[in-house]
Amino acid sequence: MAKEIINREENYSLWYNNLVIKADLAENSAVRGCMVIKPYGYAIWEKIQAQLDKMFKETGHENAYFPLFIPKSFLSKEAEHVEGFAKECAVVTHHRLMANPDGPGVVVDPDAKLEEELVVRPTSETIIWSTYKNWIKSYRDLPLLINQWANVVRWEMRTRLFLRTTEFLWQEGHTAHATQAEAIEETERMVQVYAKFAREYMSMPVIVGRKSESERFAGALDTLCIEAMMQDGKALQAGTSHFLGQNFAKAFDVQFANKEGGLEYVWATSWGVSTRLMGALVMAHSDNNGLVLPPKLAPIQVVMVPIFKTDEEHESILIKMNEIKQKLTALGISSKIDDRDNLRSGFKFAEWELKGVPVRIAVGPRDMEKGTVELARRDTLAKEFVSQEGIEIHIQKLLDDIQANIYKKALDFRDANTVKVDDYETFKKRIEEGGFLLCHWDGTAETEEKIKNDTKATIRCIPMENAEEEEGFCVYSGKPSRQRVIFARAY
């Protein structure tokens, strides 16, 4: 197929956009900032959903569904929360259209104005905690461990497919606990679930850490996150888990009777990942030939392309491919035989590379004679001839190998692009090259702000895993510090 994506090295941003569109993941819609997720992209999202949902259930959570709309007054019950979301929300003001009295089409019916405007949920803390007030009476009702799969809307001014869209799909966990300690434990448990998912399923190394105060969720006391490095060296926040303290319980007056019969406010967490993960998946692994999907999230793990001249050849190759397909299916490996009659095999190869299918099998008449297939792996583009006999076992191992190799490649890249920096002049130069800068920081929002204004770099997180205490001096102010934090430019 015609090469239609620009090279990554030439224009990373355009390369990403080309890829998302050409690989049939998503496209812009007729509605400003909203995307259409196309079937191939949605199939990947379904795999992400299925695995996360399983992990949420294994950790004791249940799904539920809360309204799309939030009464305007609810948003302002938590002071920081409204500050964070009021400026970018879709507001429903009317409930009816009418025929245009002055011409064709329809107009808003002025008589159908709502008494109180409704906001399309940007996140659901307020509507959920107003509901929890009725659900939580006693310590026996706790913990309450609920997740919701939903669409949310934030009126973004600059949007990019998957990374930042006006409407996006996500899950939001909202849990209620009797004690602060339990809520903090839940916050940490869920950020670890996200880290495990990113590493084992997306093959994406992530750093688990804590946000600085200025990067916290609006209404949270503490925000934990997973941060990944993209191939241009920029950081991408891939998931967050918030310890909300008693803020929302107080805003919505949610108290429970403890074992001693006293009343206490409930402790809360919330945590979420979104279709933004799709953007991370694309940017973490893809190359100039297209997507590179980790096998565990690939809708099609193996594609088979027959190569033939005569009808007899065609028929015998298809019989063999169907045999292989059956054996793969028995091992739980998904495959597709691309038998389209109007396309050359070279075109098909390029198309499946573009779509990131991990393994490609080609079989021609010579292969049939020799009892072999040509096997190509998407991650390294390496080819080999292997026996048709036992090929399903070979592929099973190969898929595991690809899953691990993609991870290692991304980890090596991150390691190669992570440096300790101890003076601000070096910082300002080094940040231009991208990557993570491990620096001492004096812990103040002022320093953070100044560095951001100078360099566009923000504190991505204060690492929590393998975080060594280390005495040092703030890279900006020279004041004392006890741990390095990660600075980077970010999506």
Added chain:
Amino acid sequence: MAKEIINREENYSLWYNNLVIKADLAENSAVRGCMVIKPYGYAIWEKIQAQLDKMFKETGHENAYFPLFIPKSFLSKEAEHVEGFAKECAVVTHHRLMANPDGPGVVVDPDAKLEEELVVRPTSETIIWSTYKNWIKSYRDLPLLINQWANVVRWEMRTRLFLRTTEFLWQEGHTAHATQAEAIEETERMVQVYAKFAREYMSMPVIVGRKSESERFAGALDTLCIEAMMQDGKALQAGTSHFLGQNFAKAFDVQFANKEGGLEYVWATSWGVSTRLMGALVMAHSDNNGLVLPPKLAPIQVVMVPIFKTDEEHESILIKMNEIKQKLTALGISSKIDDRDNLRSGFKFAEWELKGVPVRIAVGPRDMEKGTVELARRDTLAKEFVSQEGIEIHIQKLLDDIQANIYKKALDFRDANTVKVDDYETFKKRIEEGGFLLCHWDGTAETEEKIKNDTKATIRCIPMENAEEEEGFCVYSGKPSRQRVIFARAY
């Protein structure tokens, strides 16, 4: 537990509402007309979703996701469609709130008015067909078989949990075809998928039929449906499949190049079922003790309640129950051991009856001695003592039996409440008793309208299966007719 639901015979409508709330399926939210689907209700919906999704994929469909918002002008591109939906839609007019200059809280920012208002999707034909215009160029792009799982909003004035809510969850299939015949075939295929699902999974008998012109979907040339009878004799439309002709293709100028190179408009279908199915499930089978769930859709298929006095008894019973649980799990049967220490077993029995768990096992010290359990089935409330040995096989058969028995019971009820009526005086009396009235109809909208005004009965459908041609005379006008149709009052 305290009996908190009113008897079905006393007030059917209140009984339904009590049941939905007390069984923890759903409740009204703080937003007018919108519901909260609680974890137990959502778990049933997840089972409905999973099975339908499987059936859609088996019939060649893929999932995708389209925007929540529809530009106002799109709605009016198809004349009948706007007529059907403009009067009941949520309209987004602004994209920002601001601090109230005159007091506390937030107000709509008048400077953030949208150039064109957005409607929250009441259904997605318009936004999807505006997208299909870019996806469909040639006959090779057809058929396009896409489904979407989504939330939709219709501004209903009178709402009831699950049956009619402002926001509801649903799936909407939108397919595009090269020929009229293929589109009609798809319309019929999907109504049959719905019928199969209703019968085999919901244990709910349904009649497959065609809507009269006045009951058609706004923009359709033909609407097929499945209609079920509730226990008060009223009809409930449980799913619809629409043949849309070329209406939306013409409205959005979607043409394809046929094999000969000529341009033709594309043929369309759409089809959907919603959380309304949850209401149907409740109303079709439940009794005065609570829900009666068909085993295939029950989140918990078997509940086990230990009965004991001493710690030793408790311990040995739990060991036995865990053994049984393992054996059930191995057969794919879900179970739960209710070991809550603060509730009497009588309370637990009532609670699980209320929640419709198909099979209950109780084990006490005497049972342990004898190697038996007490087994109660929810549908008939019958109890029996059975051996602990091989109990999992017994339960497996019992679940199948319950699934079939619930269906049969509903079918018998429908048969007993379906009558042929040939004169209008009888019609007017008989309709007061509920049920389906099989009558000849002259095929005119006028007659339909008059009968509706007189009796509140509508034509639920013109049956398509086992439909015998039969010469006769319209029950209202006396004009000739060739087939009986189903009249009933409906939800």
